[in-house]
Amino acid sequence: MKIEVKNLTKKYGAKTALNSISFTLEEPGIYGLLGRxxxxxxxxxxxxxxxxIASDGEILIEGKxxxxxxxxxESICLIKEGQNFKKDLTIKNVLKISxxxxxxxDEALALExxxxxxxDVKAKVKSLSKGMESALGIIVGLASKAPITIFDEPYIxxxxxxxxxxxxxxxxEYEENPRTIIFSTHLIDEVSLMFEEVLIIQDGELALQENADVLRNSAYAVSGKSEQVEKFIKNKRVLDTKKLAGMMTAYVYGHIEEAKLTGLSVEGVxxxxxMIYLTERGAS
Incomplete structure (x- = not known):
């Protein structure tokens, strides 16, 4: 299902939670939605x-x-980190309503x-530990087979x-039945290899939308003598720098192959x- 986000803005009184963000998700895929x-x-x-509802702008799913x-x-399942289900329902009730x-x-998958x-399907939601409640959310999210499935820190x-x-x-499940899965998490290192595309939101604005493989090859750390590193990073997008005893490491967003030709030490980020560097205030 095509998702179009057009100048989306949401305000809560004087606070702006989203500030005119725009992007499109065309195809089924696993999308990492990241940010502080x-x-x-x-x-x-x-x-x-x-x-x-948005304060301004809109989200359209297949034009609606x-x-x-x-x-x-009915085609969208959002599982948040908590408060997904009424506390007096049993697990059996939650699954039946879903x-x-x-x-x-997919009833068979849910029971599996x-x-x-x-x-315990007879246990009430209010009696579940945090981990058990998270497991129930994961079960509903996966078994829903919803064309758009959203997990917001689902495993607390x-x-x-x-x-x-x-x-x-x-x-x-994704390989068997491709769908749009949007995954928001702070445990990025655990799941980043699953992402096909990454979106980073900073202060209510879209800081980056990029294919995950391209992104992995576009961020790197280059190290060497300070004067050599400074010469190389001139006019490049520098995320952060560190200096010590005449040596320097710069974190750069650009083309890693260019860096490899310099003779400097280069490694991926x-x-x-x-995400941390891109959302640091003052990153150039």
């Missing part, structure tokens, strides 16, 4: 899911606004994941093994580090 706390990611996801549009919202709401609901995460309370299992199942 308060950048506007969750606000964007809630507008996309039709849960809140998702707000107050049941036909569209099966009515999502037309592509309940067993995988060792959940899950240990490393449980998170790894989630990533594995997500990839398996992980997407998590790149």
């Amino acid at each position: 706390n308060g950048a506007g990611k969750t606000t964007f996801m809630e507008i996309l899911a039709g849960q809140i 606004n998702p707000f107050d549009n049941q036909e569209l919202t 099966s009515f709401f999502y037309p592509n609901w 994941l309940v067993k995988e995460y060792n959940l 309370g899950l240990d490393a093994a449980a998170r790894k299992k989630f990533y594995q199942i997500l990839l398996e 992980p997407i998590q580090e790149l």
Whole structure:
């Protein structure tokens, strides 16, 4: 489903959560939506899911606004880090309600994941630990088979093994049934290899939208004698620099192959580090 974001703005009183952002997601894929706390990611996801309305601009899904549009919202599943389900419902109730709401609901997958995460279907949501509640959210998100599935920090309370299992199942399900998966997380190093495209939001604005493979080859650290590094980085986009005892390391966004021809020491920068540098105030 094609997603068009056009000059999207959301204000809460005097605070601007999103400031006229625009981009398009054309194809099914796994998209990493990154940014610091308060950048506007969750606000964007809630507008996309039709849960809140924009102050200005719009989001169109196949040319239609998702707000107050049941036909569209049945095609969108947003799983947030908490408060996804009413506390007095049992897990069995949550799964049953979800099966009515999502037309592509996969009951077999839901039950398989309940067993995988060792959940008691008779337990009420209010009795679940944080990790168990996160597992329930993951189950609904995956089993919904929604054409647009959004995970906003979905695994709070899950240990490393449980998170790894989630990533594995997500990839398996995506390969079998491609859909648009938008993934917002602070554990970027754990999941960045899954991303096909990365979007970074900073202070309510779109700082970057790039193919993940291109991005991995476009950010690098170059090290050497200060005068050599300074000469190389002149007129380039420098994210950060560090100097010590006549030596210098510069973090650059550009073409890594150019750097390799200089004789300087060159190494790639992980997407998590790149996100930090790009969202640092004052990065040039």
